[in-house]
Amino acid sequence: MLSKLLGAFHSPKRAEDSVSGGPRVSIVIISYNMAREVPRTVLSFLPPHQRHIQNEDVEIIVLENGSSVPIPNEVRSSWPDNVRxxxxxxxxxxxxxxxxxxxxxxxxxIVCPVIDGARMASPGLVSTALRALEYSEQAFVASIGLHLGSKLQQHAVNEGYNQQVEDELISSINWPDDGYRLFEICAPAGSSSSAWFGAIAESNAPFLRKSLYESIGGYDERFDIPGGGLVNLDFLSRLTRRSDADYFLVAGEATFHQFHGGVTTSRHVQLQEPDGETTWEKYAGQYANIRGEPYQHPTRRPTLFGSFPPEAARLAARVLEYIANERENRKK
Structure with a gap:
């Protein structure tokens, strides 16, 4: 079964450059008090960390969104010219x-909006997403989210997980020498609990043509809760409901969340807010007010596109074993 799931798809042709003669893809990264995390994220989205693409294929736009501690000048000056x-x-x-x-x-x-600048990319994410987009003008390509560490960071933080522990963990695999080794030190995020083998709730590095992004209205700015609430889940939900859009999920690739004390990953979403609501109730309430209906996890399953490097295949095998065990336990 696993060997069939891990088979590769092959692209019939290379995606064309932008009409303007510019980059093939623009990656938009949001930074908010992420002076430690964003430099790693930027590095992870650039060659040579990103394989099978050239520097001219990609531009990165880092948006400093009101940080009290912005990214230092000495770090920014080290970035290549294709990083703004x-x-x-x-x-x-x-x-x-x-x-x-x-x-x-x-x-x-083609654009890739990265709502959380703490998300490092695996080495084949960009090239595989670009190949998937060749199949349809209306295609969009999602990627799963993983957390650095052995478990969800919302739980790991209660056991002493912090930035120093994470730095030592990343150092232990000699990143960025081989970015695929990130799969050795991660766990599926709650929104991607079945990894590549189920319907995901959000993508932290979706790829789609700018025209499709604009046709759905981009990210809905009515989601004005600090951190955005369910704005990223809403974005994917609206895309999955487009019957004219082909929906792909990049196989064997992912983004990896660095711990930074964020709104949702530094604490459990069921914690109580000062007004008595849980964080999730607050987010879900705003979603219902904006959309006129309760939030529902997307049920549309994507087409799996790509292949699994050995490190990702080992994680996939563990996830499939976990899913199988859960099904057996439900039968008992």
């Missing part, structure tokens, strides 16, 4: 506005 760093004027508590602004600046016909 922009401080958002009049930044909002939610990243939605910054994402839409960043996409408006994109020179590529």
């Amino acid at each position: 760093y922009i401080e958002v004027e009049d930044p909002k508590p939610s990243p939605a506005y910054a994402l839409n602004y960043g996409v408006s600046l994109a020179r590529g016909d």
Whole structure:
């Protein structure tokens, strides 16, 4: 069974460059007090860490969204010319506005909005997503999310997991020498609990043509809760409901969340807010007010596209074993 699931798809042709002669893809990364994390994220989305693409294929736009501790000048000066760093004027508590602004600046016909700048990319994510997009003008490509560490960071933080522990963990695999070794030190995020083998709730590095992004209205800026609430889940939900859009999930690739004390990954979403609501109830309530219906996990399953490197295949095998055990336990 596993060997069939891990089979590769092959692209019939290379995606064309943008009409303007610019990059093939523009990656928009939102930074909010992530001076430690964003430099790793930027590095992970660039060659040579990203394989099978060239520097001219990609541009990165880093949006500093009101950080009290921005990325230091000495770090930014080390970035190549295809990385732009922009401080958002009049930044909002939610990243939605910054994402839409960043996409408006994109020179590529394909965009990848990274709502959380703490998400490092695996080495084949960009090239595989670009190949998947060749199959349809209306295609969009999602990626799963993983947490660095042995378990969900919401739980690991209660056991002493912090940035220092994570730095030592990343150092132990000699990152970035081989980015695929990140699969050795991770666990599936709650929104991707079945990894590549189920319907995911959100993608922290979706790829789609700028025209499709604009046709759905981008990220809905009415989601104005600090951190955005369910804005990222809403974005994927609206895309999955597009009957004219082909939905792919990149196989054997992922983003890896670095711990940074974020709104949702530094604590459990069922913790009580000062007004008596849990964080999730607050987020879900805003979603219902905006959409006129309760949030529901997407049921549409994507087409798995790509192949599994050995490190990702080992994680996939563990996930499939876990899913099988859960099914057996439910039968008892």
